[in-house]
Amino acid sequence: MNRRKNTEKKLLDDKSHLYDLHKYALIGHWEILADRSTHWSEDMYRLFEIPFQSATTSKYFAALLNSKDLRIFTTSIEKSFVTGEEHHMQFQVNLANNQQPRWIDCRGKVILDDNNQPYKISGFVHDISDIKKIELREKANSSILELIASNEQLPLILNSIVNSVEQNNPQMLCSILLLDETGKHLIHGAAPSLPEFYSLAINGVEIGEGVGSCGSAAFTNKRVIVADIQTHPNWHLYTELAKEAKLGSCWSEPIRSTQGQVIGTFAIYHRDIHHPTIENINLIEQTANLASIAIERTEVNLALKASDERMQLVLAGAGLGYWDWNIVTSNVERNERWATMLGYSYDEIKNTTKQWADFVHPDDRAKAWASINNVLEEKTKCHSLEYRMLTKSGNYIWVHDQANVMQRDVNGKPLRMSGTHSDITERKLSEEKIKLAASVFSHARESIIISDTKGLIIDVNDTFTALTGYSRTDAVGKNARFLKSGEQPPEFYHDMWKTLNKEGHWQGELWNRRKNGELYIEMKTISAVSNEDNIITHYVALGNDITSVKEHQNQLEHIAHFDALTNLPNRSLLADRLSQAMLQCQRNSKSLAVVFLDLDGFKTVNDAYGHDMGDDLLIALATKMKAALRQGDSLSRIGGDEFVAVLADLPNATVAEDCHPVLQRLLLAASQPITINGIVLNISASIGVTFYPQDNVNADQLMRHADQAMYIAKGAGKNHYHLFDTAQDDAVKVQRESIEAVRYALKNDQFVLYYQPKVNMQTGRVTGVEALIRWQKPGRGLLSPIDFLPIIENNAISIELGEWVINTALNQISLWQKMALNLPLNISVNIAAVQLQQPDFTKKLAALLNAHDDVDPHHLQLEVLETSALDDVQHVSEIMHQCMALGVNFSLDDFGTGYSSLTYLRRLPASLIKIDQSFVRDMLHDPDDLAIVEGIIALAKSFKRDVIAEGVETIEHGTLLLRLGCDLAQGYGIAKPMPAANFPLWVKNWQPAEAWRTLRLKVNNN
Secondary structure, eight states: OHHHHHHHHHHHHHHHHHHHHHHHHTEEEEEEETTOOEEEOHHHHHHHTOOOOGGGHHHHHHHHSOHHHHHHHHHHHHHHHHHOOOEEEEEEEOOTTOSSOEEEEEEEEEEEOTTSOEEEEEEEEEEOHHHHHHHHHHHHHHHHHHHHHTTOOHHHHHHHHHHHHHHHOTTOEEEEEEEOTTSSEEEEEEOTTSOHHHHHHHTTEEOOTTSTTHHHHHHHTSOEEESOTTTOGGGTTTHHHHHHTTOOEEEEEEEEOTTSOEEEEEEEEESSOOOOOHHHHHHHHHHHHHHHHHHHHHHHHHHHHHHHHHHHHHHHHHTOEEEEEETTTTEEEEOHHHHHTTTOOHHHHHHOOOOHHHHBOHHHHHHHHHHHHHHHTTSSSOEEEEEEEEOTTSOEEEEEEEEEEEEEOTTOOEEEEEEEEEEOHHHHHHHHHHHHHHHHHHHOSSEEEEEOTTSBEEEEOHHHHHHHSOOHHHHTTSBGGGGBOSOSOHHHHHHHHHHHHHHSEEEEEEEEEOTTSOEEEEEEEEEEEEOTTSOEEEEEEEEEEOHHHHHHHHHHHHHHHBOTTTOOBOHHHHHHHHHHHHHHHHHHTOEEEEEEEEEESHHHHHHHHOHHHHHHHHHHHHHHHHHHSOTTOEEEEEETTEEEEEEEEEOSTTHHHHHHHHHHHHHHHHHSOEEETTEEEOOEEEEEEEEETTSOSOHHHHHHHHHHHHHHHHHTTSSSEEEOOHHHHHHHHHHHHHHHHHHHHHHTTOEEEEEEEEEETTTTEEEEEEEEEEEEETTTEEEOGGGTTGGGTTSHHHHHHHHHHHHHHHHHHHHHHHHTSOOOOOEEEEEOHHHHTOTTHHHHHHHHHHHTTTSOGGGEEEEEETTSOOSOHHHHHHHHHHHHHTTOEEEEEEETSSSOHHHHHHHSOOSEEEEOHHHHHHTTTOHHHHHHHHHHHHHHHHTTOEEEEEOOOSHHHHHHHHHHTOOEEESTTTOOOEEGGGHHHHHHHOOOOHHHHHHHHHHHHO
16 A cells, blocks of 8 residues: 555656656647647646636637648648547747747647547647757858858858848847958948948948947957947947947957958847847857858959959960869869850850760760870870860861860879860861862762863863763863864854853853764853952863763653654644744734544554554555645644644635645545555545634634534545634534523522513403513623523523523412412413423422422413424323323413414313414504414314413504404503512502403493
8 A cells, every 4th residue: 555655656756757847848738639629738838928728728829820830730630630640740939928939849649539539639849949040040051151152242142141140030130341451441241130321330440449349359359249339438439320220239259261360240239238148159159250251262262263264365365165174073164165166155064964075976985085094094195186076056066175184193193184175167177178179079970171261171080081081191281172073163162151251150061072083962061260359260160971861852852742653743742833833824924724634444444454554554644644745734643543734824815725735635645545465455534624813712722623623524424624614613602601691690590580461351350470581681781581592492501491480480479379469370481392391391390389389380371382393292292281280281372383283282281372472463454464363263262272362562452352252461552571579569550441341341231
């Protein structure tokens, strides 16, 4: 029992001792439970200098941290509860009664309950401000030493020294003063936090005993501590200045050189009276030493820089790049010229990771190292080598590198090697050019002659000797004219020298003669060579033997322009000769004939006797036909058994007569029997002819026109000629252009339908309209059908136009239906025989009707022109019955003017007969026309067909028709054709003539 009590007492004592340690070590304990409630030990409150209030720990803690650290702390705690990881972070806290923040290290561990679930985090906080202060001071010192090592400017370094002290000690204001060159005055070095007026006032102060803190320290070379400026005798001259600057104390430490001499002072000021601690004294000494290093190193660097600048000026003046290799450290220093020589800036070379060998051309690297190693090993006295180096742009330059070992140790081991680079690229290029020129001269494939201004040969190359057969000894000293062949006239050489002297060069073909007398042709280029004063000193002639090339070129030209079998000009040469002949016709006001000739029966010969026999026949015929031409005429074979002759220089007035004898001779030459290998062959020729400029077209079209005329001759029985008819061709062109114009108009909606009313003159009722096509042609206005329909008759475009008319008429019926104006909806359209007799006419009509399913087909009437020659009346009748089955009606138009009126009337199922307007118009004064009208009306009644008269132009026409029994009519006397938009109003206002109404009443009364 006593032992247990002793143990418990010991544990309590240990615990009390532990709490005491925490107290003195500034360590506090904390806990955060799962419900996020917080518990602190008493040491936590003491550490953060806040009153002991356990209920408000979270509030106080949040106030100590900045917002960023508070977020990090909260996130870390939450993460520890979730993952079970240890919580650890370092942060600054701002104590209420302490100007300087305190650095805290905070650690916590997750405690698990019996269910292995975290129920709290238990941890400690530790004041690490002193450790952090040391870390920050060391970091600041390292940063300053880096600035010193990088040769940064002294003012920047001194300012950095002062700033680092002030940042770690916010209550301090620091300054560095430097001793001037006389050693008697202190000048401004760095004092970023002191008032500017204060720094200006003490700048240049003379040092001496009792001159403030810094003046006395510099003079005595001893530390001066002034805790109270206002009472210290050293400051009696500066108390007001210090008071104005709000400075209370000043401690000054001499800055000494390595020899112990004063070179400046470092001072620490406070706003109030302040005595230094041991730590403060250490800070003053360390900072003064750091400033000493900076000042001395800067002075050394400035001296070295001045020396280096003098050397750089010498090297720059010589255009030399300098390099200095510290063999021990492997460091290489280079000057700016070394860098610019390779296209770099000095900073780029200074900071590059490339080694010297990386710049050397791979092919030169081994010999460059070998030369340097020979010097290092004392095998040679110096390194002197020319090699290539890579520039920034990727090119290579040539350099001359000279170097030697500048320092060795006592054992002869090399320590330092220095050298210079010079750019020798231009010299190398010049040398290469000279070598290349010599090589080119010796090995050139061209013949080269160098002569003086008098033409005397100075030198020739090996190719000249091989080309001409003359040795160098034979040629040197002679004038180059000894090679002349005599094939070119003196004027040629005169023009050559004239061009050479004027332009400095000449190029052309020269015929020369070899030593053995053989001719050869040379492509020659002669250039004048001038000196610096632009005076010609030499001539250089380069030549290539093109004899074989010219021969081959002549062969190719012959092949390109002549037929391989007959040796006559081919199509290509024919085109050229024809073009030239046409130009001659224009100049001389003459004509020419293009004669296209095709052999009749030549295929039979080929099939019967083979192609070899056919070829022999073509050769024989070509000879005979060529002999049949006049001098100056040209015969060409353009392929197979086709030939073309150009007969030139023919008089314009009698061109056909003058051409006739030649054409007869050609026909005779082609038709005479020819015996080949014992076989007698008989063929003939068909010839087409056109004349220029009567046929005023280009060369290609002349050939086509002659070809067209030849086919007419062949179709007319062969073995004769036919002349091209230009008038007929013009008519065909006009028709073709007109058809294309109609096609374009149809595509671009230039056609419209006009509508002419049909009426019953007896009842006064409007029975329908006839749709009449019009062409709204830009520039010409509204064209009637007579202006374009005859042109397209029997052409496919007439069928397309007819389908357009039917479709447009059906559209119009549909529109009038929708207007609901009680209009007569029956529309008749004219159908050409060629359209009606198309095999698919019924199918297309059905498709059009189906596309307008709202239109009753009975409203559409197709008018078949009785004047059309219907090839098969039975077939047309069947088509009409098929269409009537679809619901449409038919009428026979222009009745009485056709080919077999009674036959049509009997066999074609037309419900209406239209009397042609030519009879109606003249029936008032022509008894024959009146008789025809009476006969047609009688026929219609006999065949039980309705009858309508067109061409009713006057009231008298209508009155007579009514008397003859024809009630239906249309014509200008009733209404002219009108646009669809005008028709409703016309129907509304139309009234039959008074004479017709009176006659109707009389008939009805009777």
